[in-house]
Amino acid sequence: MNQPVRITTPFTRETTAAEVADGIDLTGRRAVVTGGASGIGVETARALASAGAEVTLAVRNVEAGERTAADITATTGNPHVLVAPIELADRASVAAFANAWQGPLHILVNNAGVMAEPLNRTPEGWEHQFATNHLGHFGLALGLHDALSEAGNARIVSVSSSAHLRSPVVFDDIHFENREYEPWSAYGQSKTANVLFAVEATKRWAADGITANALMPGGIRTNLQRHQEGNPEFRTLMDSYSWKTTEQGAATSVFVAVSPLLEGIGGRYFEDVAEAGPHVPPGNTGVADYALDPEAAARLWDVSQEMLAR
Template sequence: MTRITSPFGSTSTALEVVDGADLTGRRAVVTGASSGIGVETARALVHAGADVTLAVRDTAAGERTAADLRRTSGRDDAVHVAALDLADLASVDAFTAAWEGPLHVLVANAGVMDTPRGTTAQGWETQLGTNHLGHFALATGLHDALAAAGDARVVVVSSSGHAASPVVLDDLMFEHRAYDGGLAYGQSKTANVLFAVEATRRWAGDGITANALMPGGIWTPLQRHWSAEQRAAAERQSEQAEAAGLFRMKSTEQGAATSVFLATSPLVAGVGGRYFEDCHEAEVVEQLDGLHGVLPHALDADDARLLWDVSEELLAAARAQG
């Protein structure tokens, strides 16, 4: 299997990635598109001609973002806002039930990180429930719309944080071990990659492929659950890493580039089940080099199948309970 590379890199921006692309007639959904890299992902897709729905929990913030995207693109009818709370299955099901017509691109961008111990509306651990199960319900609920597109792409924003933990299938919700926000985040980000692996295996015959990505180190609202001390420590670590040449922090425009690359580039047409960073396929490694690389447990086909089955069972049980 040839590793995919591109002319773009860590300093490329989302708008540079779509320069010259024509997405006219293509429809996209971007979750979490009212802040951070979600805004810039949506902006690039709109500028390239796509019709984009901002799927957001805070619709007022979504409308402000939509107004900005319409103004900067000059495309008043191309940006839409829809309510979506990934931590509530009822909200996800309402979104998918309301969708009409084909869907060419689904960018699973929204997420939470390092949250205190908590649960979603269905009682699932907050980070797995939001980052994985919410998006799993969304993607599976939109399967027919994606299949109708004929060449749909699902783009899943993961993280180098996947290195912190594999998916612990016999204790997904931290019921039998001490809760650790970092481990819970890592597990959810591994789950994101495993979803892309199994979705591609199951859905490639329907013309649907899915890939996961690491956007890079970016200061966004994702870090809102950190204490002042955690933020200060992270800033010191990033400064030291930059000085050592391990990585550089990115702007939101740069952070959105790999998502947009996977959503639009002909270089990944028909390609799925892989993990990308800096607009290149990441190397499989036993230990990350700074933020770079993907660990084998995130691409494990057996774990991907098992997680899919467990995810389906959790959704079915939650829906049965109403």
């Protein structure tokens, strides 16, 4: 059986989102960026707006979203930058956002997330990182499926992380009910779920003209790291790591969202603006086999639907 050809590009880890979007015309296209008011979400939204898309920032803090929208409009000249509230860990909030959406949706960027936080549970008892990073985005995509299908050739961008290498989805105890909670394992599990979602969404929805791909944006100093400020091990890492700017960090998200190279292609994992190869220990790059496992992807989809239906 022939393996798909890995997608390579002339871009590098230093490439910016604006450089990826240069020459792309998104006039008439509509995009949603979750977490679009901070970090790489801002620069992802800015690059899409600069290419002419109507962009909706789906955010927890509407005031921050409005400030960001005004800034993006000022820098791009695109007045079609909108703001809508969403709390990904709240099923009712996710449903309200999806139900309020009207018309086609061409690009859904599942960008928002929380990282390595202390143990926190939703009212349902779900572990908060899994609930936010995976279940919220999963529910949002389900709710927007018809809008994505209406668009034709729609793309879902699933922002994962190299932290997926820390843990597969532990189906026997996803929510840390019977094992000791460990923030990075919980985060890693949720980021693996982001990749598995892209695999299964493409399998189920490609016939509807919808594809999904996952990506690692790179290490960027953002508010995402707020829960690690007192961690000496993380401070050491912060000092030694080769960090990207937010403009560079958004580049792979924008590439997955708009590149002609990905027309009709889904279920893959990208980093540094190109498709990643298999993970080779002890490195911190590439994609783990378990994150692309079609059986795990199908199982996660079913389990996630069951959780949201309770």
